[in-house]
Amino acid sequence: MKLIKYTPAILLSFLGIMACQKLFIAPDEVANQPVRNFELFWNDVDKTYPFFKEDNIDWQSYYDKYRPLVNEKTQTEALFGIFIRMMQPLMDGHRSLSYQDLAWSEPPKYSPRSKYNFDFISSEYLTSVNVTTQPDEFDPEEQDTVLITAMAKNNQFAYIGLRSYNTEIELNRSVEEFLSANSSVNNLIIDLRRNGGGFLFQMFQLMRLFARTKVPYATYVPKVGPLKNHLFPREKYEGEDFIIPSDIKVPSDGRFSNKRIVFITNRVCYSAAEHTVLVAKQLGFPVVGDSTGGALSIVMEKTLPNGINYVLVNSKTLDINGRLWERIGVPPTHYVKATQDDFKNGDPFFEKAIQLLGNN
Amino acid sequence: MKHISLKIFLFLISYSILSSSMAQEINELDNNLVNTQETEITLGGGINYLTIKDNVVSKFVYNGLGGIFNIGISHRNEAIKYSFAFNYQAFRPKTQMFKGFEYQGLLDTANLVSVNGVKNNEIQSEILEFNTNFLFRVNKNTPSKFQIWAGMKLLTTGITKKFLIFDHQNLTEERWTSFHPEVNLEYHLNYKHRFYYNLDASLLGFFSRDYQFNQKPFYFDNSDYLVLSKDKGTYGLSKMMVMNSTLGYRFLITRFLAMNIQYQLIYNRIAVPLETRMVRQQLTTSFSFVF
Numbered sequence: 345m346k347l348i349k350y351t352p353a354i355l356l357s358f359l360g361i362m363a364c365q366k367l368f369i370a371p372d373e374v375a376n377q378p379v380r381n382f383e384l385f386w387n388d389v390d391k392t393y394p395f396f397k398e399d400n401i402d403w404q405s406y407y408d409k410y411r412p413l414v415n416e417k418t419q420t421e422a423l424f425g426i427f428i429r430m431m432q433p434l435m436d437g438h439r440s441l442s443y444q445d446l447a448w449s450e451p452p453k454y455s456p457r458s459k460y461n462f463d464f465i466s467s468e469y470l471t472s473v474n475v476t477t478q479p480d481e482f483d484p485e486e487q488d489t490v491l492i493t494a495m496a497k498n499n500q501f502a503y504i505g506l507r508s509y510n511t512e513i514e515l516n517r518s519v520e521e522f523l524s525a526n527s528s529v530n531n532l533i534i535d536l537r538r539n540g541g542g543f544l545f546q547m548f549q550l551m552r553l554f555a556r557t558k559v560p561y562a563t564y565v566p567k568v569g570p571l572k573n574h575l576f577p578r579e580k581y582e583g584e585d586f587i588i589p590s591d592i593k594v595p596s597d598g599r600f601s602n603k604r605i606v607f608i609t610n611r612v613c614y615s616a617a618e619h620t621v622l623v624a625k626q627l628g629f630p631v632v633g634d635s636t637g638g639a640l641s642i643v644m645e646k647t648l649p650n651g652i653n654y655v656l657v658n659s660k661t662l663d664i665n666g667r668l669w670e671r672i673g674v675p676p677t678h679y680v681k682a683t684q685d686d687f688k689n690g691d692p693f694f695e696k697a698i699q700l701l702g703n704n
Numbered sequence: 705m706k707h708i709s710l711k712i713f714l715f716l717i718s719y720s721i722l723s724s725s726m727a728q729e730i731n732e733l734d735n736n737l738v739n740t741q742e743t744e745i746t747l748g749g750g751i752n753y754l755t756i757k758d759n760v761v762s763k764f765v766y767n768g769l770g771g772i773f774n775i776g777i778s779h780r781n782e783a784i785k786y787s788f789a790f791n792y793q794a795f796r797p798k799t800q801m802f803k804g805f806e807y808q809g810l811l812d813t814a815n816l817v818s819v820n821g822v823k824n825n826e827i828q829s830e831i832l833e834f835n836t837n838f839l840f841r842v843n844k845n846t847p848s849k850f851q852i853w854a855g856m857k858l859l860t861t862g863i864t865k866k867f868l869i870f871d872h873q874n875l876t877e878e879r880w881t882s883f884h885p886e887v888n889l890e891y892h893l894n895y896k897h898r899f900y901y902n903l904d905a906s907l908l909g910f911f912s913r914d915y916q917f918n919q920k921p922f923y924f925d926n927s928d929y930l931v932l933s934k935d936k937g938t939y940g941l942s943k944m945m946v947m948n949s950t951l952g953y954r955f956l957i958t959r960f961l962a963m964n965i966q967y968q969l970i971y972n973r974i975a976v977p978l979e980t981r982m983v984r985q986q987l988t989t990s991f992s993f994v995f
Binding site: 380388390392644646 | 753755756757760761762763764765799800801802803804805806807808869870872874915917932933971977978981983985
């Protein structure tokens with residue numbers, strides 16, 4: 345009977361104790377969508393972004409600063425603005441945000457025409473110019489140049505302008521056909537200027553034509569664990585083929601590996617195009633011009649529940665010697681000192697390439 | 705949940721009937737509230753609700769219901785009691801925070817939500833505990849209906865947690881060893897029925913955590929984890945705390961068989977390298993063979 349008498353008190357105590365977990369751990373604000381989206385974004389970057397050390401950024405301080413600005417009434421557009429402020433100081437050159445009609449990415453430091461004068465090259469040096477285009481990703485009315493092939497007027501060299509890897513066109517096949525049709529020409533200039541990158545497999549398929557053996561050219565160091573230092577320890581794995589951890593290798597085909605090739609690059613040369621530069625240097629080809637743009641690491645694209653889409657890297661790409669060129673840019677083997685004015689009536693980078701081919 | 709509740713209910717009914725038949729024998733012992741010497745082997749199980757906020761894993765709170773199995777041996781006389789117990793728990797605590805979150809990469813990792821059975825919104829956890837208690841009777845000279853015991857507890861807990869960071873399957877292995885001052889109160893209604901309450905909290909503890917990961921499950925054998933780094937150290941109350949609050953009821957079915965129903969609230973906190981808090985609420989039923 346005593347037990348029955350005390351049962352309500354026991355039950356109440358039990359329920360009280362059951363609620364104790366909230367005293368120890370406050371629940372997440374799942375229902376509060378702006379906060380949830382902020383938390384997801386912050387947490388994802390916290391766990392996967394590899395460059396906090398290089399950026400000298402304490403990501404927790406960003407949480408402390410920006411989280412109080414978000415509440416249940418925060419509009420998605422306002423949250424978008426907060427994310428821009430949070431992403432701006434990060435090193436990753438690929439970082440970008442989009443939401444409906446809003447888009448943000450780092451404003452280009454260099455104009456697409458920076459240190460590149462194709463009109464001059466075309467009129468002064470080239471003939472049989474063939475331009476491959478595709479509809480622009482954002483404006484299908486516009487056509488983007490993907491590939492330019494041409495022969496020198498004096499027939500001493502062939503010219504390949506690789507403008508984009510962001511294409512479904514089989515670039516390697518086009519280049520193969522072009523070089524096969526002009527097999528007597530031994531000198532080749534590959535111009536990477538204005539190449540914003542794209543699919544890495546396009547680069548592999550193309551560069552394998554010029555590689556005699558399978559060449560490791562870079563190291564892929566992914567962020568694999570939750571703490572800041574949890575980057576993949578490169579010395580602990582043996583790499584296999586290309587897109588895997590450890591050394592990234594370009595496969596070999598070698599059909600055109602006997603060609604004398606000079607690559608041209610400048611600051612408007614990003615991502616997969618920068619990988620091309622790393623491969624070229626590893627294959628021993630001269631690279632002429634200026635350093636690349638400095639956005640080499642492999643991107644991940646994420647979408648939050650509220651529709652905000654953001655792009656960030658979750659790995660570091662180092663060159664084969666373990667050096668990081670993110671934001672700095674991959675340096676050429678032959679740096680050409682020239683101002684923008686020097687490109688008004690000429691193209692010093694191109695002229696240096698011709699000079700090197702002559703000296704080869 | 706329905707099945708578990710039904711099983712508990714059937715247990716209770718069965719033992720109520722059993723106890724009635726044994727009542728006469730037990731009633732004879734009512735005048736003597738507790739045996740002077742008693743050794744018990746206990747086997748039990750139950751349900752366990754875990755709430756965890758491990759900032760190493762993610763900033764989110766994960767909740768999950770799990771199973772618990774325990775086995776123990778104890779001995780007591782009028783002055784001292786000691787026990788050794790082992791228990792195993794398994795969980796898959798989840799968070800709702802990832803709902804609607806998508807990602808895709810250039811590689812073959814697009815929209816990945818699960819690797820080797822681990823989902824990106826859950827932590828697969830297993831907990832092993834080894835518990836040693838040693839208690840002295842404080843109020844030895846007062847009537848034995850209400851007993852106060854005090855002593856020490858050594859608790860060793862091993863926790864494994866599997867979770868995803870993209871397609872990288874992470875595994876952390878934690879070892880918590882802590883020394884606890886402990887207070888135990890017993891209220892004997894009669895020989896058959898006993899209520900007890902236990903409270904202990906760690907003063908000093910040793911904590912170590914190994915971080916391991918399984919890289920690129922699509923390409924490599926998943927069986928091998930690679931030890932990536934380790935945190936370890938001895939910590940005081942400000943950095944590490946394990947607290948245990950237990951409320952229980954013991955019912956002697958026969959002279960040689962007892963049933964225990966207990967509710968336990970266990971709180972674990974470690975502040976290195978990042979704040980981790982875990983609360984477990986356990987409801988267990990166990991049977992003790994008394995001799």
